[in-house]
Amino acid sequence: MSTEILRREWDPSGFVVLGDFIPQIVQEIRYYSSYNFIGERIDGYEEPIALLTKEAARALKSASNEMMVQGYRLKVFDAYRPACAVKQFVLWGIEDTDIRMKPYFYPELEKQELFIKGYIAKQSSHSRGSAIDLTLLDMKTGKEVDMGSPFDLFSEISHPDYREITDEQYENRMILQNVMKRNGFTTIDCEWWHFSLEDEPYPNTYFEFPVSSEYLRK
Numbered sequence: 001m002s003t004e005i006l007r008r009e010w011d012p013s014g015f016v017v018l019g020d021f022i023p024q025i026v027q028e029i030r031y032y033s034s035y036n037f038i039g040e041r042i043d044g045y046e047e048p049i050a051l052l053t054k055e056a057a058r059a060l061k062s063a064s065n066e067m068m069v070q071g072y073r074l075k076v077f078d079a080y081r082p083a084c085a086v087k088q089f090v091l092w093g094i095e096d097t098d099i100r101m102k103p104y105f106y107p108e109l110e111k112q113e114l115f116i117k118g119y120i121a122k123q124s125s126h127s128r129g130s131a132i133d134l135t136l137l138d139m140k141t142g143k144e145v146d147m148g149s150p151f152d153l154f155s156e157i158s159h160p161d162y163r164e165i166t167d168e169q170y171e172n173r174m175i176l177q178n179v180m181k182r183n184g185f186t187t188i189d190c191e192w193w194h195f196s197l198e199d200e201p202y203p204n205t206y207f208e209f210p211v212s213s214e215y216l217r218k
Contacts, residue, residue: 018050026075037105044082046212051080056130056197063183081126106154119154130200
């Protein structure tokens with residue numbers, strides 16, 4: 001039986017503002033907006049920016065440099081996620097009547113299945129600060145690369161190894177996955193966009209501070 005103690009922490013000193021650290025990344029922080037599976041801005045997202053631990057940011061910078069050589073930029077949807085945001089996800093899951101975003105994000109599933117199937121967790125690796133959700137942007141066209149499904153579509157088609165997509169879509173997933181793995185990140189089996197730093201610095205800590213550049217600079 002594990003004896004690890006999970007800690008809650010408000011200290012952001014081990015984090016960086018990702019856009020400052022990797023200026024070439026593109027950011028579309030979905031949980032700051034209302035276009036997400038809940039349909040409103042998520043608790044703790046005070047700015048539309050990505051925060052990440054210094055260790056994960058360094059690894060991601062190497063991945064970004066490698067991608068740029070291949071003609072791509074990284075586009076980030078989410079990085080550090082405060083524990084209060086995860087709590088909001090859980091409370092939303094309990095509320096049976098709020099299904100306003102179902103047609104867009106989980107058309108095939110009931111809300112409660114999102115937890116059972118692992119799309120939403122009661123404790124998220126994002127709250128440890130070294131996980132990131134992202135895709136690729138083609139530098140020639142300025143458009144997102146076609147991955148076969150959009151970010152946060154909770155469906156089997158979003159599983160990284162799903163093969164009932166075109167060869168090009170699958171190859172695009174593998175381009176992203178291979179570069180991220182070479183730079184120290186691991187994958188999960190239900191989301192092609194999710195990566196976590198394998199040697200994460202805070203494996204037992206779930207941070208509470210807001211997504212705010214001002215909070216980091218206090």
